[in-house]
Amino acid sequence: MSVRTVEPRIAVGVVFVASLFMSIMDTTIVNVALPSIGRQFSVDPASVGVINVGYLVSLAVFVPLSGWLGDRYGTRRVFLVSLALFTVASLLCGSAQSLGQLTVYRIFQGAAGGLLTPVGMTMLFRAFPQEERMRATRVLMLPTAVAPALGPVLGGWLVDGWSWHWVFIVNIPIGVLTLVFGLLFLPDYRTERAGRFDAAGFLLAAAGFGLVMYALSEGAGQGWGSPGIVTAAAVGGAALVALVLVELRSAAPMLDLRLFRDRIFRTTNLLSLFSGAAFLGMLYLIPLLMQDALGMDALHSGLMVFPEAIGVMIASQVAGRLYPRFGPRRLLVAGATAVAVCLALMATIGPESNLWAVRALLFVTGFAMAHVFMPSQTAAFATVPMAATGAASTLYNAQRQLGSALGVAVLGTVLAGVGTVTTSAAGTPTANLAAYQAAFLTAAGLALVAAVAALFVRDSDAAATMRGPAERTAPEPVEV
Template sequence: MSAPDRSAPPRRGIDPKIAVGAVFVASLFMSIMDTTIVNVALPSIGRQFGVDPAGVGVVNVGYLVSLAVFVPLSGWLGDRFGTRRVFLAALAFFTVTSLLCGAADSMAQLTVYRILQGAAGGMLTPVGMTMLFRAFPQEERMRATRVLMLPTAVAPALGPVLGGWLVDGWSWHWVFIVNVPVGVAALVFGLLFLPDYRVERAGRFDAPGFLLSAAGFGLAMYALAEGAGQGWGSARILACGVGGLLALAALVVVELRRPEPMLDLRLFRDRLFRATNLLSLFSGAAFLGMLYLFPLLMQDALGMDALHSGLMVFPEAIGVMIASQLAGRLYPRVGPRRILAVGATVVALCLALMATITPDSNLWAVRALLFVTGFAMSHVFMPSQTAAFATVPPRATGAASTLYNAQRQLGSALGVAVLGTVLTAVGTVTVDAAGTPVANLDAYRAAFLVAAGLALVAAAVALSVRDSDAVATMRAVPRPAVEPVAEGVGELAERL
């Protein structure tokens, strides 16, 4: 087993919490937004390269598959070479590949660059989360989780808005190039101020574990991403889905027998870590599935363009950010169990109400519904992420972060796959009495109700969480006059 982790002293006298929080927020913002901003640009990319809508989807699928392959590797790399070195290398590679994507002049080039970009993105989030939770002690984990709310809440909603504006006003190339200045600024700041965290001995590289996880997660992610479009009965999807499940089953057997596995599945024996991961899987599937489904409804049924449908989603992000302040105060007093159960139940109710949206619906009422959805979801995001690591020993933080992010990637793909399958099965287009093709609202109603069902499963899982297990993260700490990241901005300004 690995010895306790150690950290290098902060550079240039900046608090490690400030340095880690600032760099991780910027990097996570880029990584998360990149999964949604590109969707708006796909039609333009297809037109320029002469590729049909089905073929251009490989730009996103390649990114998601590569992301899934490299997430499991990130924990070992961070422990072996130090989180600072690995994180900054991944950040630099993500920035460079973003520039390459923006400069691509063929579909083949763009696909290769997106795969490389996904490899970098697969290491950014787990290693960054490891640094964050090692910088913040247990009693300050809720404050650390609040740092993550900006990219987690705003990035998915901002992606379609910013993407629509860039594509309409400039060109699709800018949805990738926009990452470059953010990446360069975060890289320079990280080189100057980011501390290092590593364990004394990371263990030997687990080649069988990496190969099986790469095959299992990669094939499963491909099947989930493409299943609804190609049909779950197609030979390619069946082969990838079955192959991925077999590889993942073999991964479980192999990793449980290894003394130093790449994916420490023994962590799931911890009931709190297991419950919060399961809850995150279903709540993430419901929420991110909604973010995929709602713009389709706005554009197909209400006739909105991509930019305005993206703006309709933005109240969700505002709800998450406002609620993050309230959830942070409630958590030490109430504990995670009731907050999680109520939050997930309200999300389920909001998703069910979205099934009633029609072209005649009041748009301000719809925006209010999205605000409440984000407000409630914040009461799921923050407590689950804070409680998940409450009973994880410090030396296992990297392995736990890897597992947590692996299931989160699968959860988002699962939500899109399930709701996309529902849309395909019911049919998004029907014919009216005059024989004119019109949007079939029944397909969207069914999909929203399925999303509500996923959120209800998350609420049921929340009832298995025990507040007593998370007591280490519930200790009240003096609230600083200025939040760490905001304080860091002021301190940095003074130094400059």
């Protein structure tokens, strides 16, 4: 069957949304299953966290490789192979018989996921011309907004009603159906051939991003002064410094850091780093607060977060219509500022709080965050040449992964520093609301940094994404 039987942009959108939904949900659904996994394998909660650390480190290692592979072998081929590997890895994780096996399979899964999202984003932005980029970004709102919130809810239901194995097995039907659809209909958008493989750049990126991600993921739990964390942070930081020096001198770099000379690409990446840290940090805090201070179980604490996703989905329709009229700058400043205010208000949540008021606050947070997500992602690629879309997508996704880890690391450190448990007057342990208040105020500070960065965005740089239907059409897909 020819790939032309389905509109290329529709085919790319369907395949990427389904795979991105699966990949993003996988990062949150597993958290609910960790206690159950620990009990089955007779390990303590701290030890079982290695399966998430292995996944995140592997993800960080392989993201830098995605741009070169997509340009070298074609985005369609690399994307479908990555999707198949992710699905197989999910099956292996669901059938693991020991913690060691599960950790290895999660590393395998992270490697596939590290290639999946950047290559998929490259396909999406190559399929849509500049003036339709906001439509493409609206496509991304479903997995970006719903998947992180749905993960804990679905995970809690599967673990309580079935077993922890199902948090991985649930990926298999999604992966298989998406793979079949992609094989039948997915086009391939090719640009000029990739240069030679940058071995030095890949090794430095793998060491730098991998070790920094490990330090960020484990620093709050192990202590930032512990020898393992200090060593990982120091070596990883040195590797990233060396990476910058090597890549700026390379004619065909693995990571094209020269793209950061582009003013709007540089500014929106910085903004996304801090707004993503604040937002994903909030998604980390709310379920903990609901369980720790309000006594909810995992399923109901996950349900409390879901209004945020509804807010993002509704606002994606609003932001898409406001963007061509007002441009990215005002939307970004207003959105990031509103998120900061909402996060500061969350510092007032306690046992006496009205839960519907909390749900309303989360809805408004999601509504405001959509006015950051959509304009920043659309404007980021406004002046990036089509041939450099793969390299730009790699950099964008690398900072997004670091942003999510940064948010959890910073807020986790605040919680650990203040202490989440205190002793009541009766001498019984109770939740320390002061720790959560400090963490939410810190998250609000991160959002304010994003709002300040938004002030430096220029609407004129994003003009190509704001105009109406243009004479230029999307590049013709090449059948392979």
